[in-house]
Amino acid sequence: xxxxxxxxxxxxxxxxxxxxxxxxxDSQPKAEYDVVIxxxxxxxxxxxxxxxxxxxxxxxAVIDKGWLGGGNTGRNTTIIRSNYLYDExxxxxxxxxxxxxxxxxxxxxxVMFSRxxxxxxxxxxxxxxxxxxxxxxxxxxxxxNRWLTPEEAKEFCPPLNISPNARYPVVGAALQMRAGTARxxxxxxxxxxxxxxxxxxxxxxxxxxxxxxxxxxAVEGVETAKGFIRAKxxxxxxxxxxxxxxxxxxxxxxxxxxxxxxxVSEPVKPIFPCVVMSNTVHAYISQSDKxxxxxxxxxxxxxxxxxxxxxxxxxxxxxxxxxxFPIFNRMRMLRKWGxxxxxxxxxxxILGMTPVPGLYVNCGWGTxxxxxxxGAAHTLAWTxxxxxxxxxxxxxxxxxxxxxxxxxxxxxxxxxx
Amino acid sequence: MLLIHCPYCDETLPELEFxxxxxxxxxxxENPADKTDDxxxxxxxxxxxxxxxxxxxxxxxxGCGRFFNAVRDTVSDRFLTTYKAGEPxxxxxxxxxxxxxxxxxx
Numbered sequence: 001x002x003x004x005x006x007x008x009x010x011x012x013x014x015x016x017x018x019x020x021x022x023x024x025x026d027s028q029p030k031a032e033y034d035v036v037i038x039x040x041x042x043x044x045x046x047x048x049x050x051x052x053x054x055x056x057x058x059x060x061a062v063i064d065k066g067w068l069g070g071g072n073t074g075r076n077t078t079i080i081r082s083n084y085l086y087d088e089x090x091x092x093x094x095x096x097x098x099x100x101x102x103x104x105x106x107x108x109x110x111v112m113f114s115r116x117x118x119x120x121x122x123x124x125x126x127x128x129x130x131x132x133x134x135x136x137x138x139x140x141x142x143x144x145n146r147w148l149t150p151e152e153a154k155e156f157c158p159p160l161n162i163s164p165n166a167r168y169p170v171v172g173a174a175l176q177m178r179a180g181t182a183r184x185x186x187x188x189x190x191x192x193x194x195x196x197x198x199x200x201x202x203x204x205x206x207x208x209x210x211x212x213x214x215x216x217x218a219v220e221g222v223e224t225a226k227g228f229i230r231a232k233x234x235x236x237x238x239x240x241x242x243x244x245x246x247x248x249x250x251x252x253x254x255x256x257x258x259x260x261x262x263x264v265s266e267p268v269k270p271i272f273p274c275v276v277m278s279n280t281v282h283a284y285i286s287q288s289d290k291x292x293x294x295x296x297x298x299x300x301x302x303x304x305x306x307x308x309x310x311x312x313x314x315x316x317x318x319x320x321x322x323x324x325f326p327i328f329n330r331m332r333m334l335r336k337w338g339x340x341x342x343x344x345x346x347x348x349x350i351l352g353m354t355p356v357p358g359l360y361v362n363c364g365w366g367t368x369x370x371x372x373x374x375g376a377a378h379t380l381a382w383t384x385x386x387x388x389x390x391x392x393x394x395x396x397x398x399x400x401x402x403x404x405x406x407x408x409x410x411x412x413x414x415x416x417x
Numbered sequence: 418m419l420l421i422h423c424p425y426c427d428e429t430l431p432e433l434e435f436x437x438x439x440x441x442x443x444x445x446x447e448n449p450a451d452k453t454d455d456x457x458x459x460x461x462x463x464x465x466x467x468x469x470x471x472x473x474x475x476x477x478x479x480g481c482g483r484f485f486n487a488v489r490d491t492v493s494d495r496f497l498t499t500y501k502a503g504e505p506x507x508x509x510x511x512x513x514x515x516x517x518x519x520x521x522x523x
């Protein structure tokens with residue numbers, strides 16, 4: 001497998017770029033694996049990578065019903081941050097940010113992680129109080145986050161309109177400097193390449209139709225479109241389809257699947273230096289390295305698996321962006337799409353063990369799973385390898401919906417995660 | 418944009434007039450004190466989240482203001498029927514047969 005370096009780029013440039021090789025093979029399933037991971041997105045591929053790299057478990061298959069990285073990994077707005085209110089969430093998301101920082105080197109694959117800063121705008125007294133509470137809580141947890149006046153926010157993000165006459169005046173902002181964006185496809189590709197190098201099979205276009213359990217209740221393997229695959233352990237990382245897959249193992253999940261839409265504008269020259277989120281006006285925006293403005297907001301109101309969503313929500317989102325950034329009101333939008341996100345009642349993920357022996361799950365990330373990709377994958381791999389919860393994912397159990405120990409980020413973190 | 422038939426107003430109107438009310442036919446426990454933790458979890462948090470025909474509640478918020486029930490296919494987002502709150506769950510097999518007759522391609 002090619003090792004990417006300045007030297008390899010130069011060598012290939014001199015030979016007319018004709019000698020690049022495929023970075024991973026498209027595998028066919030074997031009859032049996034130690035671990036089968038359902039879902040070849042960033043989370044699933046990442047778990048396979050860490051299983052192979054850190055736990056020496058290489059007899060692993062990652063199976064996807066479509067193409068690798070074609071679900072929510074390829075459909076999000078690529079925002080990475082860790083300024084969550086509660087201790088449990090702060091640890092989990094900050095663990096992910098720690099991994100993001102070294103990920104390109106670790107994978108020898110440029111995931112284009114850019115610490116450009118995430119600015120969360122406050123428009124009213126409630127926002128100010130809520131964000132300052134977040135900042136204090138974050139600082140107690142060692143998570144970077146600080147308060148800016150409107151003038152400081154404007155200096156950090158020049159396109160911002162801080163006029164007191166604006167429809168939604170900016171009265172302050174919370175800034176996480178360690179936060180930013182990464183290239184979402186590259187995350188899936190980098191993990192796929194790294195996992196494949198270590199012997200993991202990546203099987204695409206192969207829907208998992210059921211999880212088979214033995215007479216003792218433990219997992220035996222998965223039924224797929226390409227036949228039965230035996231496995232000692234199965235980890236489900238299937239985002240919006242998690243409840244459908246888990247149902248086949250007899251586990252009912254506290255999840256509902258909603259379409260979450262995003263859109264991009266035509267590409268323009270660099271104008272937008274950071275990520276800006278406004279929970280009150282309800283939209284977020286950044287500029288990709290290609291030059292497109294990447295815009296998103298909340299989910300549609302109804303559950304659906306259609307990967308489409310309705311146009312009223314797009315209109316609402318774009319209207320919100322034009323309110324905060326009037327300079328963008330003549331930008332043309334190029335494309336919009338939807339992904340199906342699995343939302344838990346407390347808006348925190350479910351990560352780790354299930355009541356079924358040998359069955360593990362990584363789901364419930366709702367509208368904010370991309371940022372957690374390395375952290376979730378890393379701790380899930382630990383749990384699958386050792387059969388016990390990792391220190392960081394231990395609070396995110398499925399059982400919390402029975403015991404009542406919820407991690408209620410919904411009320412605290414407002415709408416956008 | 419979804420077009421939704423309000424069974425009270427007897428009109429088919431754009432989605433913007435309606436708010437979604439979650440899964441339908443979830444009955445509140447009659448004797449809450451008798452319920453176990455598992456039963457409370459199921460009542461409060463577990464939903465069918467079905468991929469296919471889904472029984473759900475909608476409210477005609479910017480119209481008559483009333484709640485009603487609907488059956489919608491969550492794959493195509495197509496409504497199979499809507500009916501008034503309190504009416505029994507319609508027979509799914511009949512609904513699917515009717516839908517196939519109306520638009521055989523779907």
